[in-house]
Amino acid sequence: MTYCMSDLHGERDRFQQMLERIAFSEEDHLYIIGDVIDRGKEGVELLEQIMEAPNMTLLLGNHEQMCLSTLGPRNELGAREVWRQNGGMGTYRTLLYRRSPRERSRLLRFLSGLPDALDLTVGERKFHLVHGFPGEDRHTRIWGRVEPDSRSPYEDTLCIVGHTPTVFLTGRMGEDLSIWHGEGILNIDCGCGNLQSPHRRLACLRLDDLAEFYVGGTGEPN
Template structure:
């Protein structure tokens, strides 16, 4: 089975809850679309945990991108300020509690992360990315953006034309901005899975989707089949 989640934002309890729900088996694979760190307290611990998971692939998010820039270029005050303004204090403090060897290993791990992957499940093609797919950068005249920043920072809207015959799964933009709900959003060839885990005080939670049958898992609300999720949204859209 193939599972996808995004934007844990330091919430280890939510991540461990999802892991207990999906009961990941050796033949399964979990994809995490970035933003493991910041806002919550346990970003560094989560990175350490995820690095040890043999059947897990993490992609780069904008918060890891900020972390790399701030730590690789400490003389750059802009990089420091941008990361600090995005609630990185716990991540920063715990990073510097690591040994120098552990710090370097963690940065090298983050620098090795892909920014986009394509997978096929049951003959359906999926693009996995943190914020916006490379194909959109190439076709929508986004040349004014730096490519790496575009792919981890750009905000998608339901009106953008996604790549033909592929389904883009992304995080970065909380789903409530698409349908006023902290549940997974299904649009035309796009699936937003950032259910606001970085904002638990506003009803956010961690969402995860199983690609074989579109079953949805939520750290607060439990498990929904494809049909149950659709029915829930009919009665819970604000």
């Protein structure tokens, strides 16, 4: 089976619960469309777990890009402050003070090689996976946001995105978040990493049949 998740944001416990819920095995494959790190406590550990898994593929999210912009070879001006404002200081401190230079360099090389979009076919259905929004330029693919009236720009292709918590598309502030269904676009960011919200959930989409799985929310202990 082929699965897709997004925006884990350091919540490794929920990730592990989800792998158990879907009975993830060596014969399955998982695509994670960005934002594994920041906000939650175990983003670096999640990165290391994904790096070592032969049947997991990570796409670049804006939080991985902020990490690269701050700690990568370019060390872009002002990047650390932007990252700090977006919940990156836990990741920053872990990489700087709890990992050796060799381990840190290995993680950064891994991030620098990630794709920012991916096309695949599962069964007879075509998918376009991207963190932010399907677009012609890298900034849009990483930072762009789906809107309530967005539609897939690719004919006969279902776009799977994250980045924008689905509550901003549905307006249902007092409900557990769930996958948002647009016109040829599904948004699977259900608020992981928003540690103050009891309604945040980790979502997982099985691409073979579009079955949805959830961990967290008010129906489960946080």
